Amino acid sequence: MYFDTAPKTDRKDFFNYEEEFEGVVKAIRRERLIVIKGLRRVGKSSLMGVVANSLNRPYEWIDCRAVHSKEGMAALLNKTMKRLAFKLSLFSRIEIKEINLPHIALSLKEEEDSEEVIRKSRIKALLFIDEAQLLLSYGFDRWLAYIYDRLPSLTTIIAGSQIGLLERLIGKNNGSKALKGRSYYEITLHPLSRAKALTFLMRGFEEVGKSVPMEELNEAVNRLGGFMGWLTLYGHKRVEKSHGEALEEVEKLAQSIVADELFEFLERQRNKKAYMEILKGMATYSLSTWEQINSYLISKKLTHSRGFLSKALKKLKEHSFIIEKDGKYIIADPLVRTTLKNL
Ligand SMILES: Nc1ncnc2c1ncn2[C@@H]1O[C@H](COP(=O)(O)OP(=O)(O)OP(=O)(O)O)[C@@H](O)[C@H]1O
Numbered sequence: 001m002y003f004d005t006a007p008k009t010d011r012k013d014f015f016n017y018e019e020e021f022e023g024v025v026k027a028i029r030r031e032r033l034i035v036i037k038g039l040r041r042v043g044k045s046s047l048m049g050v051v052a053n054s055l056n057r058p059y060e061w062i063d064c065r066a067v068h069s070k071e072g073m074a075a076l077l078n079k080t081m082k083r084l085a086f087k088l089s090l091f092s093r094i095e096i097k098e099i100n101l102p103h104i105a106l107s108l109k110e111e112e113d114s115e116e117v118i119r120k121s122r123i124k125a126l127l128f129i130d131e132a133q134l135l136l137s138y139g140f141d142r143w144l145a146y147i148y149d150r151l152p153s154l155t156t157i158i159a160g161s162q163i164g165l166l167e168r169l170i171g172k173n174n175g176s177k178a179l180k181g182r183s184y185y186e187i188t189l190h191p192l193s194r195a196k197a198l199t200f201l202m203r204g205f206e207e208v209g210k211s212v213p214m215e216e217l218n219e220a221v222n223r224l225g226g227f228m229g230w231l232t233l234y235g236h237k238r239v240e241k242s243h244g245e246a247l248e249e250v251e252k253l254a255q256s257i258v259a260d261e262l263f264e265f266l267e268r269q270r271n272k273k274a275y276m277e278i279l280k281g282m283a284t285y286s287l288s289t290w291e292q293i294n295s296y297l298i299s300k301k302l303t304h305s306r307g308f309l310s311k312a313l314k315k316l317k318e319h320s321f322i323i324e325k326d327g328k329y330i331i332a333d334p335l336v337r338t339t340l341k342n343l
């Protein structure tokens, strides 16, 4: 069902992104690391889920948001590698003691060091790491490089919405040096085009047997953009509610998520007020060049040190609040724009 709000795991519920899916599947055959980037709610976890479910390979899944400390992360990684080794054993090292249908007794050889099991395996295993930028925050970028180098039969697929931080994890932008020089396959999920977003909504409503006027669909796409998450949630709510109610509820929820992310980000910045004004200026007056934003900050009497604005724009890009396109800075998500205008 298209309008099911859990991350998708079944290909028949997964709309569009065929090329991206095929790209990842092909890359799994030849690369040890695959990086899936994309703004929030664009469908990264769903792409990983569908890939995991489509391939008949042993895999494990980590969501880095599940832990809140370095120790917690270490324990999670340890447990995950054990489980993966166990699955590999099941795939490749099963000893069938007796075949006496309907009872088949299976036994595993005595427990071995999990990394050793994975290292020696001739079967390729997959490790999916969601919100992988958090590995870097807890200092596990070296661990990622370690498994890359030491476990050739393992392909790791990482995803995260804080694109810049994810890039740092793999060594871009003066980031971690741990993975420098390693080859990887990288893919960015982009929001749907207008036409595709409309098709998604139409197909979703068709699936649940509900007819919805075209002008409502147009308005939903205008206000929510081509983000799978918001479109799915709108569709899900619209099945039971009026267009106005569904749209308002999704916008409210989306804005509160965006606002939380924004405040959490601002709290960590020394020059909070300047960051806020940059974003507000961009949202309210469509300022898009360094010069325009700089003049705006000066007009607000927010004097700042040389180099501050370039650094701030870079940071905002890293956290995916803005994107840079043809030398211009843009707030790509209409909901981020509306949230900022309403603050
Ligand atoms: N290709 C798709 N087809 C149908 N539904 C999708 C697709 N991609 C995502 N969705 C739906 O959109 C919502 C968000 O998807 P998902 O959690 O995969 O996105 P995400 O990019 O990982 O989000 P976040 O940035 O919050 O981690 C979910 O409700 C999911 O079911």
Ligand SMILES: [Mg+2]
Pocket (backbone or CB within 6 Å): 044, 045, 046, 130
């Ligand atoms: Mg996700």
